[in-house]
Amino acid sequence: xxxxxxxxxxxxxxxxxxxxxxxxxxxxxxxxxxxxxxxxxxxxxxxxxxxxxxxxxxxxxxxxxxxxxxxxxxxxxxxxxxxxxxxxxxxxxxxxxxxxxxxxxxxxxxxxxxxxxxxxxxxxxxxxxxxxxxxxxxxxxxxxxxxxxxxxxxxxxxxxxxxxxxxxxxxxxxxxxxxxxxxxxxxxxxxxxxxxxxxxxxxxxxxxxxxxxxxxxxxxxxxxxxxxxxxxxxxxxxxxxxxxxxxxxxx
Numbered sequence: 001x002x003x004x005x006x007x008x009x010x011x012x013x014x015x016x017x018x019x020x021x022x023x024x025x026x027x028x029x030x031x032x033x034x035x036x037x038x039x040x041x042x043x044x045x046x047x048x049x050x051x052x053x054x055x056x057x058x059x060x061x062x063x064x065x066x067x068x069x070x071x072x073x074x075x076x077x078x079x080x081x082x083x084x085x086x087x088x089x090x091x092x093x094x095x096x097x098x099x100x101x102x103x104x105x106x107x108x109x110x111x112x113x114x115x116x117x118x119x120x121x122x123x124x125x126x127x128x129x130x131x132x133x134x135x136x137x138x139x140x141x142x143x144x145x146x147x148x149x150x151x152x153x154x155x156x157x158x159x160x161x162x163x164x165x166x167x168x169x170x171x172x173x174x175x176x177x178x179x180x181x182x183x184x185x186x187x188x189x190x191x192x193x194x195x196x197x198x199x200x201x202x203x204x205x206x207x208x209x210x211x212x213x214x215x216x217x218x219x220x221x222x223x224x225x226x227x228x229x230x231x232x233x234x235x236x237x238x239x240x241x242x243x244x245x246x247x248x249x250x251x
Contacts, residue, residue, distance in 0.1 A: 104151045104155060190202050
């Protein structure tokens with residue numbers, strides 16, 4: 001879906017560039033009384049039609065992309081990610097995770113039957129532990145674990161929802177703009193506490209871009225001067241995060 005959107009963007013840019021060049025050529029080589037004046041007028045109408053059609057296609061692709069993202073997020077409702085859990089070659093991931101969650105979250109009733117799938121994500125590289133995907137048998141059990149996640153405090157292990165790639169990218173940008181403590185997720189929805197103290201629920205970058213925020217030296221990529229003056233806060237228009245495609249199928 002993202003490749004289709006990229007192709008449409010390139011096509012639109014190509015049309016705009018070539019038509020602008022042709023329009024400039026017509027205007028510069030033909031006097032107002034030239035017989036080709038009518039051609040220029042027809043070209044202008046055709047140009048408007050093509051650009052309008054491309055814009056319509058782009059909007060449709062964006063809608064399909066959001067619907068696909070929403071559907072994929074629904075298939076991940078029962079999944080949580082476990083981060084920071086030590087990895088070894090002879091590990092039994094499922095047993096180890098259940099023992100950890102049962103002990104730290106005070107859930108002695110958590111058993112193997114509550115987990116339908118559990119495995120490391122990605123390929124092992126170096127000594128860094130890979131995150132673990134845990135799919136629970138029921139949504140109720142997943143929520144029970146999720147709401148008890150504070151029990152993992154100071155263990156080095158954390159839980160997160162298994163967001164789609166677009167939502168994960170949006171969430172990371174939101175954390176940089178508004179602060180880690182001002183952003184969290186709930187059932188795949190990104191919740192943000194804005195500068196005005198109000199909560200905003202978003203699912204994509206476009207919605208994030210519509211929220212005003214106070215720029216910081218980190219966001220702007222600048223630092224305070226040697227005299228110690230702080231960077232002035234201001235309302236900054238949002239910028240789009242670069243998306244990298246990642247396909248992870250959920251059963």
